[in-house]
Amino acid sequence: MQLTLRACALAVALTLGAPLANALDDQKIGASVESLLEFARERNPEYASMRYEAEAAGERSASAGALPDPKLRVELEDITKMGEQNPTLSPSRVGQAKYQIMQELPWFGKRDLQREVATLEAEGAKGKAYAMWADLASRIKAGYAQLYYIHENERLTKEILDLMSRLERVSQVRYAGGLAAQSDAIRAQVELTNMKNELVMLDNEKRMLHARLNMLIARPPNAPLADPERLRQLPPPAHLEYAALADRVRGRNPRLSSDDARVRAAEKSRDLTYKNRYPDFAVGFAPMQSGKSVKEWEVMFEMNIPIQQSSRRAMERESEAMLSAARARKDATANEVLSELAESLSALEAARRTESIITNSLLPQAELTYKSALASYENGKVDFATLLDAQRQIRQARQGQIKAQADAQTRLAEIERLLGEEL
Template sequence: MFYSAHLSYELGLIAALVIAGTQVFASEPDPIAGQPRITVTQLVESVLSHHPGLKARQAALEAAEYRIAPAGALDDPTLSYSTAPDTLDSSRRFNQRLGLSQALPWPGKLALQKQAAQEEARAIAENEGALRLQVAAAAKTLFAEWFYVHRALTINRDHQALLQELRRIAEIQYAAGRAGQQDALQAEVAQARLEVKAVTLDRRRREVQARINALLNRPPQTRVPLPAGLPQLTTPLPRLAQLQMTALRAHPELARIRARIAGAKAQVGLAEKDFYPDFRVMAGYNSFWDDPAKRWTLGFSINLPFDYSNKRSAALDAARADLRQVRWRFTDREARLLGELEASRAAVEENEAVIKVYLRRLAPLAQDNLDAARADYRAGAGPFLNVIDAERQQLRTENGLARVRADYLRQLAQLEQWMGIPLDQLADSISAPAAPLPPAKEITP
């Protein structure tokens, strides 16, 4: 019920991040090695500090920042020299020509080129921020699965022990002539099914461990500490309007497209200035002239920006079309982001409501049902099948609670990814009190 279609997509995204990021196992100190347990915060921090994909984006940003200064710099000056070789042995003087020239673009071109490079660097920086959101969400999703599989294994072991106890009770009842042999066999069959399920869960545990190690850039068989308890949300979710304003203001994907828009505007400006001429100033010395007053020269040249074959008009139209494309991309991404934000918030609210039902009704009722069935069987007032059914209901309830708690963390991670910042950064702006829950012990593996 709580496995949505998005779970497979998210795990596929995690696999893509893993494959794209993992190349050489990290040689840096491992902050989680040797720890008995790990929290979701510790895992996220460790992943963000070790993920190779993020380091690659940081290197790309560094390279883009280094390109800013050259983009706004003048071209190198040109030095030219020529001579008349036949004058070397001539009775007349040795003749030569020396020239120095410097290209000067139309005013404003260099500034626009530098602005375009700056916006490209800003887009790469925001692209790194978007990847950080994806990696953090992937780490939290894997932590949720890491918690669930350990909790499910614990529940499985507890119910195997419970079925062993029920089997002993059935054997005692059978020996006393108050029950049939089938009761003990039913308990044994149920326990065997749990043993099969335990094998599947252990395979799942190894799979999740390998994916966590891949995000951490470690060998897949490296031990991952046991998960600590899942974090509890102590404040209610912010209003949808607040989440939307935060996403529109702070989400790195929108900021990246804004940088692309600014860069496209700079390219339009460059295309417009291409209709104006560029300059070249020159100074030279020419000894070919007999008159010394004519040997030193100063001058300049300009290109004539004729629009042959509409080449400049076409370049300007292309730049304007690129700008429109990026603006429409921003509109599309903004709409999809707001839609995903609303869907993710609804999923979080659903999980909150389901957790409350489990804690307040399903879990206590399942335990009471099992206790009553066991008491009736001991007293000879109920069949053993009722005990087995009650045990299965409690098993499904405990597994369901563990699943929805893990899904709750996963949905929170998705909500933060669409919002653009962690939820705890909005805590100061939330004043409404949280809805209290009845006392419940912390669920840990």
């Protein structure tokens, strides 16, 4: 009895614990870009539909090139036996029953070409699915980088807001002591109001990004997301050389892979079209029943006569044009992706250099300027406008630093989309 109760208690605990575990997992979604990508890979319906289509194309290639089903024809001759009996459908009572079995046979090599065309089309469908995922992953990565920027900007604004509150109190004390004008306190209050208004705008942008990311990972728009904790580490500059990445793009870009499969499928389709110059066959045999026994056999051979040469030449020209179009499409895609690669690499390098300049030069200079202005203001050597300007310089430098980091992540996502894999 005790074992039974323990088993029941364990089952209840597992049943109640599963939703709790899922809830805990949901709370972690958004903390890192990897959590968003993992969730989207499992749940995004558009990506799932592309994968199913690719799977269906793969199954279609297995049946391509198979022989058509044989045909059976039953002929009952002289069902009244020259008027000696009533009409009947019994094979043993008619004048003669013929059972004809026919099998169509395409010209040599046609079945192999049909199978190869279907296989290459399946590869093209897989390439489209990979391209769709690469695009979806890039949008998620870019959205996460933007969300990180908004989150850090919001945190920075709150820090500056706290700093401005202290400066406002300093200006109030100096005004009360007759050491500063009333306008200093008013300016501080105006600055505080502007920052509060900016926090409202940042909160709205964050909500919009939450809805966009939830859409991409197939969650309700108002589903909560964890605050972003970190950005991915950028690859070293040695791994971002254009020549090496261009070679990888040519070999691994999903769109180029799909276009290459289309080119090869068009080549096989052209070869198949030229095969239509030759006839297809049909062979068969027919046992003939007289009474209750089979005493005669027939063997048959059939072939079509390809005499409609004008229509065949038109189909051949069509297949050649389709092949040329597929090759041109692949060349256009290659030019496009290589151009995008060069642009993204240049923008990534610019963002990296911008962050380095801000971190190593501009931000320390702005902090020193602010400290000097604050000390001078407290001693009455500079006015409050100079202090506010120094504070804005620090804020702008920090915002520029965060924006450069987010821009670099967005460009990295674009490069990975072109590569079809992560760096």
